[in-house]
Amino acid sequence: MITVVGSFNMDLFIEAPRFPAPGEAILGRNFRRAPGGKGANQAYAVARMGVPAAMIGAVGQDAFGDEMVANLLEVGIGTRGVVRRDTVASGTAVVILDATGQNQIVVANGANDTLTAAEVLAQRDSFVRSQAVIVQLETPMEAVEATLRLARECRVISVLNPAPYAPVTDALLHLCDWIIPNENETAKLTGVEVHDSASAASAAVVLKLRSACPRVAVTLGANGVWLDTPEFTGHVPGFKVQAVDTVGAGDTFIGAFVARLVRGVPVREAARFACAAAAMAVTRRGAQASIPTANEVEEWLRQNGAAA
Numbered sequence: 361m362i363t364v365v366g367s368f369n370m371d372l373f374i375e376a377p378r379f380p381a382p383g384e385a386i387l388g389r390n391f392r393r394a395p396g397g398k399g400a401n402q403a404y405a406v407a408r409m410g411v412p413a414a415m416i417g418a419v420g421q422d423a424f425g426d427e428m429v430a431n432l433l434e435v436g437i438g439t440r441g442v443v444r445r446d447t448v449a450s451g452t453a454v455v456i457l458d459a460t461g462q463n464q465i466v467v468a469n470g471a472n473d474t475l476t477a478a479e480v481l482a483q484r485d486s487f488v489r490s491q492a493v494i495v496q497l498e499t500p501m502e503a504v505e506a507t508l509r510l511a512r513e514c515r516v517i518s519v520l521n522p523a524p525y526a527p528v529t530d531a532l533l534h535l536c537d538w539i540i541p542n543e544n545e546t547a548k549l550t551g552v553e554v555h556d557s558a559s560a561a562s563a564a565v566v567l568k569l570r571s572a573c574p575r576v577a578v579t580l581g582a583n584g585v586w587l588d589t590p591e592f593t594g595h596v597p598g599f600k601v602q603a604v605d606t607v608g609a610g611d612t613f614i615g616a617f618v619a620r621l622v623r624g625v626p627v628r629e630a631a632r633f634a635c636a637a638a639a640m641a642v643t644r645r646g647a648q649a650s651i652p653t654a655n656e657v658e659e660w661l662r663q664n665g666a667a668a
Contacts, residue, residue, distance in 0.1 A: 361489050362414075363415075369453040370393055373607075374454075375457045402496070414439075416475075416480060416483050420444070420445050420471045424452065453467045461606055484510060493510075505532055518537045519538040523542065524545075525545045533572075537573065539576050543579070543580060547563065560595075561588070582600070585634075601642060612641040613635065620633050
């Protein structure tokens with residue numbers, strides 16, 4: 361099992377021909393909503409890969425909260441660790457998608473900002489039963505630190521996705537078994553600008569020195585991922601696809617990657633599989649709705665594996 365500690369956000373989408381300039385109003389189309397949030401997305405991806413998952417987080421006592429929790433339950437995710445707040449709304453994200461599939465996102469964290477360390481620690485049983493724990497930075501830092509410390513106490517693999525970027529201490533990074541940032545997050549954590557696999561390699565070395573974390577994966581969007589681990593160090597390329605919606609692609613990668621790792625798949629192969637899952641996700645709309653199953657990814661790899 362994999363436990364995910366993190367955020368819930370109801371994503372509200374509007375498609376636009378381009379992003380508006382400051383102070384400009386433009387016409388969009390195809391408004392829709394879909395359950396999201398980095399934590400919930402990653403838990404959903406784990407479950408879609410066929411690995412049991414549990415979610416720890418906070419939502420409001422509102423219709424969005426009901427819908428987001430129900431969406432996780434539909435794929436078998438344990439939600440005993442999800443707390444409900446009657447004094448604050450569920451997290452909400454407004455997503456603008458341009459004609460190329462790129463996005464701009466504004467998030468109102470809402471209930472996500474209320475998750476406490478005590479509420480994480482109360483779920484020790486979930487940690488004990490897990491093979492890995494994943495956490496991001498869309499909940500309070502005290503909850504993130506409690507997650508990583510409890511994972512260390514329970515001798516569970518701890519995975520930090522430092523997104524969205526926030527300043528973190530070296531002491532917190534020292535609690536991680538895996539750190540998985542994207543290019544921008546890596547640059548802010550290390551001071552090394554990342555624009556290709558060579559610069560990702562340099563940044564990964566700096567991050568490992570800073571964190572004393574043995575395993576770093578720098579995700580590079582469509583260009584794949586740079587891995588720096590004792591088992592394998594090198595570039596795993598991505599797949600060329602026509603993107604229609606990149607929301608949730610990184611979360612798909614992380615959920616799929618960690619799910620393969622706990623199944624005993626070698627690091628390089630797990631990363632290739634996760635790159636394929638993320639490539640499939642960007643060809644579909646929505647965050648959780650776009651995440652493929654493990655069987656779909658395996659079939660897609662059989663048909664498209666040579667295209668990497």
